[in-house]
Amino acid sequence: MDYVYGPGRNHLFVPGPVNIPEQVIRAMNRNNEDYRSPAIPAMTRTLLEDVKKIFKTTSGTPFLIPTTGTGAWESALTNTLSPGDRIVSFLIGQFSLLWIDQQQRLNFNVDVVESDWGQGANLEVLASKLAADSAHTIKAICIVHNETATGVTNNLAAVRKILDHYQHPALFLVDGVSSICALDFRMDEWGIDVALTGSQKALSLPTGMGIVCASPKALEASKTAKSLRVFFDWKDYLKFYKMGTFWPYTPSIQLLYGLRTALDLIFEEGLDNVIARHGRLAKATRQVILFDFSCDFFRSSPYRKYHTLNLKCRIAVEAWGLKNCTQKEEWYSDTVTAVVVPPYIDSSEIVKRGWQRYNLSLGLGLNKVAGKVFRIGHLGNLNELQLLGCLAGVEMVLKDVGYPVKLGSGVGAACAFLQNTTPLIASRI
Amino acid sequence: MDYVYGPGRNHLFVPGPVNIPEQVIRAMNRNNEDYRSPAIPAMTRTLLEDVKKIFKTTSGTPFLIPTTGTGAWESALTNTLSPGDRIVSFLIGQFSLLWIDQQQRLNFNVDVVESDWGQGANLEVLASKLAADSAHTIKAICIVHNETATGVTNNLAAVRKILDHYQHPALFLVDGVSSICALDFRMDEWGIDVALTGSQKALSLPTGMGIVCASPKALEASKTAKSLRVFFDWKDYLKFYKMGTFWPYTPSIQLLYGLRTALDLIFEEGLDNVIARHGRLAKATRQVILFDFSCDFFRSSPYRKYHTLNLKCRIAVEAWGLKNCTQKEEWYSDTVTAVVVPPYIDSSEIVKRGWQRYNLSLGLGLNKVAGKVFRIGHLGNLNELQLLGCLAGVEMVLKDVGYPVKLGSGVGAACAFLQNTTPLIASRI
């Protein structure tokens, strides 16, 4: 009777679209409404005000666009730049690659800075390019905060620092699709000019809303940017903002109510707590891949006593003994972990098997890392036991495909971390 | 507890977004899913096949784009045309105006053929332009099938006839936003090259899906069209169609299931029955505005006997005695009726009053007809008694704002028509 029937819940651990909380599903369970009645503008007003909080901006202007992340990219670029403009863009994985492809097809002059997949943006190259650009031919820096394909988080504060160091006026455009609402993100503090996300990521909504936030400088740039645009043109939004009716074309009523509820849930938990929860779940996941006894947590943990002997030799037994696709700790992503499988295993078999046998949805390896990594998305409205169920599933799948994991080892490692660090649920104390 | 609380149901009669049937609300009441699992492509395959039926095309290629009607317009234009291309476009109301604005901002050379608001497209001008264009400088004809602002339906078959008469190769691009699934629409028969609609109109879904269908000729044109585009580029869709994964970026899982159910409902009722129902409800509405005893229906109706005397003099009493914004019967729209109010009444007061007092949502007059007309949308998944409730509400509102309507007159006229013409519900016989 359905396309994906299997007993029990689907365990959705792709890095988007993610699980929607029941409260949001409920809020969206409604008929259409006239978006020109006084009710929708009244609600929209609260959304525009509150959505700024997830960008940590007070001076930014948000746009809630009926589109996806790809459309949000296009909105960011076409409103601020003109064809032929030189932009520096970092290629570190599939999603940055797709953005660069878009930049090139929109006729910008893209200066691609490439890294190995698994590494972060090469900021040294950025520094040298800025240093060499006293003529300010570089109009914008485009960077993906969190590369969803490889689980790499770039250091945005460092980018700002470099821009400031060279007093370079380039616009700072950031894809925050798999970061905003999950990772530490500070639009104003880091001087970001355009930041964007999609509804189906850490906001835990259905797909369909691209959220773009523009700094005053970006708004100013939009007045002279010559890229052709209509659907994505901020000007139309601004015109309707001024009139107080807000919508140049029909929004999804359901997504507006969904966003209202998603924001309410985030503020009830506390945005910083939400970010901390993402950190906790991500660290637990990383424990699982390769149990690391040298990390700070274990030095101070009561769990340590259970591991006083033979630590090194037991490492491969106590956890999965696999490799994180992300090459250095500084780039570890708290929203997605890309796990490298041994060469004799095809990672897409893992994804297929998880779906076919355990109702588990994992992310495939994409492009350069296809077949080589699988991805665990741990973002959005998620908790410890959901993640542990997923990790137990991955263990079984690994065994299914012939990897000699000791069952329970990964989950045990994750539990050890989570049992030490998970706070009580505030509303239940 | 909500932004629009009032006891009882909201009576939604704006010409979009329209009422969503309970079955569709139900189908969309779900968590996200991995769109890369085998389930979503399997469903998508059925959607792409079935959606062609509502366009009445077998040779067209449909695109289900996460956007609105405005985005669907942009998709139609940028995929088939190059900047500077000459297009003939008909301006007959607010929505054709907005499309023309988009065409101009996208740097096409727009040859605007304007009519009075309330009239259809001036096809004589089209004929003369085509006659004069032996060089084929006209690359496309852009026409709104049903102008939602004035309740005017254009004659697409006539456009095709003219094009054929002059053997003109111009592309034939049609906005079917408030027509497809409600009015007679024949993409293949009428040689339409791009047709488009939005999910929140006659399909009775939430907003968020722009559905664009391209003829083989349009697809061919897309290979050489030079308009910059990425998000709206058909090429990316076609690439993923070929791979069988279908989605170049994340679709709304909920809208896919919603579309599946919306199509099922339409096919269960029968597309032609759906269109006939729209015709019936629209005629009933028009009876109400100005009861027309000379029309065919009344000559053959048993209802006639109740009106043997003084027909003419009672006309204003037997119905509202108002004017249809649409100036001739040939243009009457079966999805929206724009009613002209007397000069001493502000039509936006009618809309406001309906909402404030009767939980009734009517369409405002837009732009040139602001304050002069209000609009009754009668499209989508709607039935007789819903419409009659609305009409009763409009009568009361008319009285509220000082128009001397005889209460019951309009509803009686509509009932007279509907009681004669409404078929039994097929599944209940």
Added chain:
Amino acid sequence: MDYVYGPGRNHLFVPGPVNIPEQVIRAMNRNNEDYRSPAIPAMTRTLLEDVKKIFKTTSGTPFLIPTTGTGAWESALTNTLSPGDRIVSFLIGQFSLLWIDQQQRLNFNVDVVESDWGQGANLEVLASKLAADSAHTIKAICIVHNETATGVTNNLAAVRKILDHYQHPALFLVDGVSSICALDFRMDEWGIDVALTGSQKALSLPTGMGIVCASPKALEASKTAKSLRVFFDWKDYLKFYKMGTFWPYTPSIQLLYGLRTALDLIFEEGLDNVIARHGRLAKATRQVILFDFSCDFFRSSPYRKYHTLNLKCRIAVEAWGLKNCTQKEEWYSDTVTAVVVPPYIDSSEIVKRGWQRYNLSLGLGLNKVAGKVFRIGHLGNLNELQLLGCLAGVEMVLKDVGYPVKLGSGVGAACAFLQNTTPLIASRI
């Protein structure tokens, strides 16, 4: 794809189950929860407190029983009475008949006071029985506040007055199934000992919760009542109330959340406003049946000017000219109207036709009035235009079955009343 598919909404005008507001459907759209967690008792506490308000009692003890109205009856009887107890019970229609049948099968000694169907309870007989009962052999008076089969509302204040007059200690048990939350109901003021309702009536919830409220005197009686009972035993509830866990057996989590929302909606509108709305819609319905120009409303109404001539002779034309099953105005029900059809029409044909042709659900005539009346339920979360849609449908159905109604006449009469009396929606002013 569904058992009742027809285009558009179902127009549900049976006197229960009634339309559920979207807010309540939303609130109930949820997974199960552990009813022993702290969350459910916390919510239950608010429900028990707030539900007393709809009974207008401060001293009563409410029980939210997973059952229907029939079960609520049984709860009221078996907790307060012993087999063989003499009770006076009024038979005025199908639902009082069923309750009496239950009373007899539970071995009470039922003193039935019968009236014609269409009349209220014969209180003179009650007075004479009480006068004769100086030995206080009568243990309880059982009365249906609103007889749903005939649209008759009994005068509960008068019952109390008679009881007080004779200083008779009989318990006063009231079926408020189709009255509470819709009609004026004052448990404390009228000295009612047990009052009960069902969730699917004026509360506008799904079926499944019988709500019974017991006065201190009823609770006292329950300590000695000898009727066997377990599922319906208040004692078990009281035990769990004392423990603060509230539920002797598993409640429906969904109905608890639904009730929470239903109460919130009622309090937001204001209980007295809800009752007034029921009065308004009921009066409008009664206008339709037989337009009564002598009533107060029309003497003072601006509508009057349209009816200065031939009032009497036009009466049958200006409205339906049918009879209300309820024989006197003092018994008119504000939640259901039973309309008597002419002898040459079978009222069940009207119900069948409404359903088959117009997606309209009306109430059948039951038992003695089967075939003779059809019923319009106008209770619960309902507004003016919904009712008017229904009335327009009934007009067409009447015509369908051969009754010479002037189409629009009834709706016009109702509109005339409603347009004069409907307040603005408070939240929209």
Added chain:
Amino acid sequence: MDYVYGPGRNHLFVPGPVNIPEQVIRAMNRNNEDYRSPAIPAMTRTLLEDVKKIFKTTSGTPFLIPTTGTGAWESALTNTLSPGDRIVSFLIGQFSLLWIDQQQRLNFNVDVVESDWGQGANLEVLASKLAADSAHTIKAICIVHNETATGVTNNLAAVRKILDHYQHPALFLVDGVSSICALDFRMDEWGIDVALTGSQKALSLPTGMGIVCASPKALEASKTAKSLRVFFDWKDYLKFYKMGTFWPYTPSIQLLYGLRTALDLIFEEGLDNVIARHGRLAKATRQVILFDFSCDFFRSSPYRKYHTLNLKCRIAVEAWGLKNCTQKEEWYSDTVTAVVVPPYIDSSEIVKRGWQRYNLSLGLGLNKVAGKVFRIGHLGNLNELQLLGCLAGVEMVLKDVGYPVKLGSGVGAACAFLQNTTPLIASRI
């Protein structure tokens, strides 16, 4: 904004109410309907036919009663027995105790056969009682198939064998509340006269429907049974069955649609597969408590090679080393496991902690085993990874409350079993 907010899903592992599948939540997400329209009887007919399949009966007559399990008990007893009738009833835990309490309060002469909590029904005592009862004074045997408080499953086939052995005509009444749809249950084959369950258990619906199935012999008995009953009287149902309208009083429309979907899901998976899944998840859970290397599974399992050394000594490390409340394997329940905690731990702390910290809902120990056991419900629409998430949570909770569990040990044991035994999801192969 809600009473139980915590990030992520609630992990509901009480033995009822259980998780509702999304498909069922969806099916129930609807407005009320007229239950006297042709649609509801048409659906009811399918429900009554199909519900017999979950009882494995062809000769039984099912009743779908708007009540809970407690009401279903009362229905079973009062329809088949008369006050004073002697019945043999087995007391083995809290739910059998409650049923016996009901039997006594309904004035039956209850011959209680008590066992230790954790043991099954003492069938030897039954045999001796039947042997001694040549006068056939015993009118019924009442037994709980699965005692939810202790996780004990009684052997119904054995009961039938004893009854047959003594050719005793006593009615065989079975509480299948936490067994039907989850455990092997054969009403016809085992000669059960009344079997009953509740909607919120293995059917995975909300609470509110008691499902009672009567054998022809039970129906016959109901004709002469003298227990007073009205709400629970089968006679009224049978009367309406005969009329084809089915419902003596208003059913929950939502639960009917929910049941329809729940049955569809069960038949799609296959009832025997559903039962096998329950067996699999239950065995996995029992592995966790005390990893048992001697059981059949491990003798033949490839997993065995990982445990070639020191099996005995590692037992407490490889799993939790706790005790199952169920004393013998023959009684192990496949729907709920009651875990005995060490004397120095209060099991209600475990439940509280799970809820407060991990959004995990476990079952409390009840009555005699309060504080001594906690319960894991593993019934209904549930899958492997959900259970593993729960088990991981229990591990962490155990550690939280000071029990020296090796984190990962239990989950590992469960994974070892599940990875060997879980079939591919049929619809995904």
